Amino acid sequence: MALKQKMMENAYRFFGLEGKTAIVTGAGNGIGKAIAKMLASLGANVMACDIEGDSVAAVADEIVSEGYKVIHSKCDITKLDEIRATVKQTVAAYGTVDILVNCGATMGGGKKIAEVHPEEWNRLITTNLTGVYNFCWEVIPIMREKQSGKIINISSEAGIAGEDCDIHYSAAKAGVIGLTKSLARELGHEKINVNCVAPGFTETRMAHEWEFEPALKIFWKIGQPEDQAAAVVFLASEAANFFSGQVLSPNGGAYMF
Numbered sequence: 001m002a003l004k005q006k007m008m009e010n011a012y013r014f015f016g017l018e019g020k021t022a023i024v025t026g027a028g029n030g031i032g033k034a035i036a037k038m039l040a041s042l043g044a045n046v047m048a049c050d051i052e053g054d055s056v057a058a059v060a061d062e063i064v065s066e067g068y069k070v071i072h073s074k075c076d077i078t079k080l081d082e083i084r085a086t087v088k089q090t091v092a093a094y095g096t097v098d099i100l101v102n103c104g105a106t107m108g109g110g111k112k113i114a115e116v117h118p119e120e121w122n123r124l125i126t127t128n129l130t131g132v133y134n135f136c137w138e139v140i141p142i143m144r145e146k147q148s149g150k151i152i153n154i155s156s157e158a159g160i161a162g163e164d165c166d167i168h169y170s171a172a173k174a175g176v177i178g179l180t181k182s183l184a185r186e187l188g189h190e191k192i193n194v195n196c197v198a199p200g201f202t203e204t205r206m207a208h209e210w211e212f213e214p215a216l217k218i219f220w221k222i223g224q225p226e227d228q229a230a231a232v233v234f235l236a237s238e239a240a241n242f243f244s245g246q247v248l249s250p251n252g253g254a255y256m257f
């Protein structure tokens with residue numbers, strides 16, 4: 001019993017997030033929802049936000065019903081005023097922001113280059129790349145002031161290996177990796193760690209809206225949202241204090257880089 005107690009204490013010391021405040025964007029569905037739930041289940045004070053207000057309210061209800069701490073906000077990551085209001089709500093409720101998970105994103109829709117007209121290019125880059133920048137812009141001053149923080153940006157295997165469609169999606173996700181690495185270099189001496197998770201094919205609404213069946217033939221294994229959430233939790237934890245500027249890619253061995 002004493003040994004078991006010691007093991008629990010070790011797990012708590014390395015991976016427990018009690019008292020840490022985490023903002024998760026895109027928390028209304030799929031991977032973001034799993035991240036919000038897993039962070040809360042490890043003791044974090046979670047702000048779950050999403051452009052889909054009803055979805056994220058339902059996620060918050062689920063988390064509360066399990067006895068964990070969460071608040072929620074309807075927030076479009078392309079709108080700086082909504083981001084500011086969400087960050088303000090978080091600080092008012094919890095006092096600070098320790099962890100930022102940039103997960104919210106939109107899909108490309110399987111478009112070939114001829115279909116990626118300038119408006120479509122701008123729409124997707126504005127959400128999937130500028131949206132990540134926007135939240136960093138608002139949260140980093142808070143982390144700088146206290147000289148600590150963890151930022152985890154969700155990229156994609158498409159940002160590493162490319163795809164045979166959706167150049168804008170791949171370009172945005174590659175951009176998220178570049179943004180992560182440069183921020184990690186710039187903020188490392190201020191004890192702000194910035195890392196990426198680049199999911200492989202994972203069973204969510206986005207994956208089903210894409211070409212699910214053909215994709216299953218390419219990626220021999222499909223992950224669950226919790227497989228991605230586990231990587232985020234690790235990067236948010238004390239156990240990952242020496243990780244910065246890294247890309248973790250839970251993908252079941254479908255690709256390696």
Ligand SMILES: NC(=O)c1ccc[n+]([C@@H]2O[C@H](COP(=O)([O-])OP(=O)(O)OC[C@H]3O[C@@H](n4cnc5c(N)ncnc54)[C@H](O)[C@@H]3O)[C@@H](O)[C@H]2O)c1
Binds near residue numbers: 026
């Ligand atoms: N599912 C996969 O196979 C896969 C693979 C690689 C990367 N990803 C990435 O994982 C992340 C989560 O995707 P998912 O598969 O869970 O998809 P999903 O569609 O289930 O969830 C995406 C969430 O982002 C939200 N969102 C979209 N636009 C937004 C905006 N402007 N502001 C705020 N929120 C917005 C959506 O409302 C939704 O709740 C995304 O960054 C995605 O690019 C997913």
